[in-house]
Amino acid sequence: MSAATPTFELFYWPTIQGRGEFVRLVFEEAGLPYVDVARRPAGEGGGPGAIVRLLEDDTAGTPPFAPPVLRVGRLRLAQTALICRYVAAHGGLLPPAEDDWLRADQLMLTVMDRVAEVHNVHHPLASSLYYEDQQTEALRLAPIFIAERLPKALGYFEHVLSANAAGEEQVLVSDALSYVDLALFQLVDGLAYAFPNALAALAPQFPRVMALHAAVAERPRIAAYLASPRRLPFNEHGIFRHYPELDPPR
């Protein structure tokens, strides 16, 4: 293992996209090899047990609060936005000008705040309760999310895309794709899964956001990834869950 090609090990739950998916997309677009540790067989050090062991390892400095965690040599790094940025820096997916790094950081954290909001729709009370045990609350929250928060979020990113007239390609920062565009892709992709009716009704108002989503999906490495078994399907255990009762026909 040379310093130029470190081994990147991602620790994230092996059966969901979740927050780990934001990291996977950066690896895939960058073409950086990575080990998705918990998706390896338990007998080879994988499985959810690998995550538990990592979280409980007290010998490696600041422990992480929760997955995803990236391990690179002696570094253990948690927090999705930080991991994505770290991988992006190694994979040529930071905006080229340093002045733009803070803009990208800001947008990345704003995407992740929206991700937390989406999760909150089906789990308004507690991650430790089943959806069914907080469905009454979710049914009250979902229409508010769809009427207020969803258009606010999409409108914000539409606004950012409009304000960034830097290049021909429509991206959030600078004039070339960066890791934050991948994050916005994943946010929209998840919303399309979880709230297809609401998103279809709103999409015409946010053409730049929808175009960015489509353009990312067509990038060769992303398209290959999405078609591969490495891309886990969305399901009702992750962040973006499709419960028809929360997304009635418009």
Next chain:
Amino acid sequence: MSAATPTFELFYWPTIQGRGEFVRLVFEEAGLPYVDVARRPAGEGGGPGAIVRLLEDDTAGTPPFAPPVLRVGRLRLAQTALICRYVAAHGGLLPPAEDDWLRADQLMLTVMDRVAEVHNVHHPLASSLYYEDQQTEALRLAPIFIAERLPKALGYFEHVLSANAAGEEQVLVSDALSYVDLALFQLVDGLAYAFPNALAALAPQFPRVMALHAAVAERPRIAAYLASPRRLPFNEHGIFRHYPELDPPR
């Protein structure tokens, strides 16, 4: 205005501590002059209108999603964790070794995630609804927060403090106070206001966290700030709200 002493302008709601308070604490401990723009009279460009004008200004690059926002010359920076880090870098409150910067970033984002959780206790459904309109849900959530999330959060930071045996002073990263210690102070201070009964019952299990809180409060600049009119009192419009029904006697 020279490059060495930029004018720092903080834009945040003038009547609450909220997320802006995390930024104010970094300025105060660093001894960096700053303008708390919206707390100036409306006739002098202050008041909440200053925030609205800033959010709607399309001429300054990537627009912010929400306050707090820091303006420094042409830079507009949103996201509390990023602003705190930026001010800390100018004010000598980053850990000295670059290797520790990522640790601090990770902890700062973990504090801010906890802040969002605390806000969620009294607003489980929507920021746009009054507490009274989601009190039923809050009453269901609060005992779960107190039983599960609060001890998990405090236990995490206790663990980080234990694992960091770097110096005599008990801090989260490295061997001297950094901006993340100020953030943990504010989290604990807010919890002590919002959930005094729950925190008092839990405090003996988390002596390092409580000692850090006490030590930060006694630092000369922080003590002077807390005693000054610049420190807004906690109230029931911010993140940390004291609703007795959510924090019953233990």
